[in-house]
Amino acid sequence: MEVTVDEFAKRFSTLAKRFPSSSNLATILKSMSVDEVPAGTRLIEYEGPCSTLYLVWEGLLTASIEDMAGKILLGQIGPGEWIGEVTLIEPGPASASVFCEEDSILLSMAHEAFSKLRSENPEAAGALMHALSLNLVDRLRAYGTRAAHEIAEGEYALEELAPEKRTAIINLIARLMGINGAK
Amino acid sequence: MDISEFLLSNPLFDTFTTSETETLGKAMTTSRYPDGHVFIKEGQRGDACYLVLDGEVSVTRMSRSDRGIERVRTMGAGELFGLIALIDRGKRAATCTAVGEVTAASLPTNAFDLLFQSNAPIAHHFQFVIARQLARDLRAYNHALVDTLFGRKSEAKLLLRTV
Numbered sequence: 001m002e003v004t005v006d007e008f009a010k011r012f013s014t015l016a017k018r019f020p021s022s023s024n025l026a027t028i029l030k031s032m033s034v035d036e037v038p039a040g041t042r043l044i045e046y047e048g049p050c051s052t053l054y055l056v057w058e059g060l061l062t063a064s065i066e067d068m069a070g071k072i073l074l075g076q077i078g079p080g081e082w083i084g085e086v087t088l089i090e091p092g093p094a095s096a097s098v099f100c101e102e103d104s105i106l107l108s109m110a111h112e113a114f115s116k117l118r119s120e121n122p123e124a125a126g127a128l129m130h131a132l133s134l135n136l137v138d139r140l141r142a143y144g145t146r147a148a149h150e151i152a153e154g155e156y157a158l159e160e161l162a163p164e165k166r167t168a169i170i171n172l173i174a175r176l177m178g179i180n181g182a183k
Numbered sequence: 184m185d186i187s188e189f190l191l192s193n194p195l196f197d198t199f200t201t202s203e204t205e206t207l208g209k210a211m212t213t214s215r216y217p218d219g220h221v222f223i224k225e226g227q228r229g230d231a232c233y234l235v236l237d238g239e240v241s242v243t244r245m246s247r248s249d250r251g252i253e254r255v256r257t258m259g260a261g262e263l264f265g266l267i268a269l270i271d272r273g274k275r276a277a278t279c280t281a282v283g284e285v286t287a288a289s290l291p292t293n294a295f296d297l298l299f300q301s302n303a304p305i306a307h308h309f310q311f312v313i314a315r316q317l318a319r320d321l322r323a324y325n326h327a328l329v330d331t332l333f334g335r336k337s338e339a340k341l342l343l344r345t346v
Contacts, residue, residue, distance in 0.1 A: 086321050118307065122307040126299075129311060137317060138271070173332070
């Protein structure tokens with residue numbers, strides 16, 4: 001399967017709008033893989049090594065966090081959304097686990113491909129970095145909001161909260177972590 | 184102080200060549216600032232980013248919990264600040280003030296823009312430095328947030344208060 005610049009710009013309109021121009025999109029797309037990933041595949045392991053940006057072309061992913069204290073389902077990542085912008089730039093432990101909920105078609109760029117793009121076509125890599133940096137800044141600013149601070153300062157047990165309050169908190173956490181806010 | 188040598192020894196700039204650190208050093212202005220100098224004021228538009236060369240800079244912000252001004256962290260030599268507003272041209276997220284005398288190098292917004300318009304390798308390397316710093320910050324906050332949810336709260340809360 002081949003994804004054209006126009007199709008990419010339509011499907012990932014929020015991201016595409018953040019590129020200084022569309023002229024580099026074709027080069028960036030050539031650095032990406034397009035893969036069919038079956039339902040049930042664990043793409044990312046919470047706290048495991050991660051270095052890849054995934055963009056959902058078709059299908060559905062779910063993101064969760066888990067440890068000895070339990071598991072929290074954060075949300076879903078569907079067509080037009082993406083995950084992994086932090087780890088593409090700076091590989092490291094993942095902030096959440098990500099599963100394929102449905103058979104999915106994913107566009108992906110590994111850190112190695114990103115490094116190669118940086119050395120072979122710095123202008124295109126710069127355009128991608130510009131778009132992703134704007135997203136990172138949005139998320140950093142979201143961490144500075146009153147709602148985010150109330151979560152950080154709160155003394156509560158998530159499982160003991162009323163369902164509506166629990167859902168609201170989890171939705172905000174998901175947004176802070178770049179899930180369900182990418183469309 | 185020779186900024187280019189300082190940049191070469193800073194891990195943040197490990198992708199820079201010697202000539203690139205010299206170019207960036209020339210685009211930056213080194214100054215000594217007195218105790219109490221306000222580099223950046225929360226809520227105002229930004230016109231530069233800074234690199235601390237010597238001394239300490241205190242980061243404060245208005246509390247989101249109506250508790251007045253909170254001192255959230257102190258930065259030292261080698262740390263960059265003023266990056267968020269440099270990228271999105273929004274308002275400053277915090278106030279940064281000199282604690283004692285501080286030597287810092289500033290890169291004005293217009294010099295930053297000229298650097299990027301030049302499309303030179305140094306521009307892309309500096310862009311990567313900024314993106315990497317933003318990514319590191321975001322990862323730290325994400326992990327702190329998860330820690331608060333799973334009850335590993337004390338250090339995590341401290342970190343989240345710095346956002």
